[in-house]
Amino acid sequence: MATDWKARISGYLDGELDADERRAFERELARNAELRREFDALRGLKEVTDGMKLRDFPDQVWEQYWQGTYNRLERKIGWLLFSIGAAVFLAGGLYELAVALLQESADPWWVRFATGTICGGVAILCVSVVRERFHVWKRDPYREVKR
């Protein structure tokens, strides 16, 4: 099977070839001009990236990391229970409202219709505002700062 020398460029640059493979690669590099061109290009890139590192996280991040993860575990369960309860209330309330509007009210149909749409609109707006406020709060980088 023919050796894919080009794929070995990275292995060579990263020091991941064993001694025999390195020697074989160097022999091939000396006689193969195309391989040499690609090797030089990637060596240049590696020199650039070797001079960089990812930003460090502040040390206190690690002290609070587990607590943050634990809070997520706990709050998720809290949110789940809250959501189930709220969904039951909402569904029951909407059902009762619909029954009241459609069957028990003596008001004309257009009054019932308008009341229903206003209630529906207010409910959607409330949910939307709460969701937006929560989203903004979650992304606020200064939320820990006391004003």
Add this chain to the structure above:
Amino acid sequence: MTGNGPELAPPPLDRQEQEWIRRCQGGERDAFAPLVARYQRRAAAFALGWTGNLDDALDLSQEAFARAFRAIQRFDLARPFYPWFHRILRNLCLNSLGRAARLHEVPLLPHCDRADAAPGPDRLLERHEACRHVWEGIRRLRARDREILILREFQGLTYAEIAAALEIPCGTVMSRLHQARLRLRAQLEPYMAGETGERN
């Protein structure tokens, strides 16, 4: 390493890790703490390489741990933890791209070695500029290339560690990394050409 071989040696199982996970599967949340402590830096660094933002990186890595815990019952104790966790983290990172409003931040910094511990302001500015170019190039790569470059170039994982995390053979790591570097090199062509020109 054997360059093109299909080898995929399973990484050794860590008995201590298995014990922590077994306890987690039994419902002990505190047993998850040492597991998180072991991998938190690696996870956060990967997420930082992905999002470019410290807050987002912490957010994503912590969420990945929380999801891992919630799915821990499905975890197969015969397999190592990190590759399984890495998949959760990677999926979260992929899904987070839609909210990448802060991608203009550059998470890369010049890494000063001892030979050049205190570069002058011009040299430092140049290096920051290089960081910005490289980050821009990485951002434009497809997810697969980006992932392997972050793991190798900025987290310093060996091929064996990358192979374990991605569950691919070492030979595939080498060829995938090679392709990713070629594509990054192509993205950086104008910058690299300028650099070479200035040096000459």
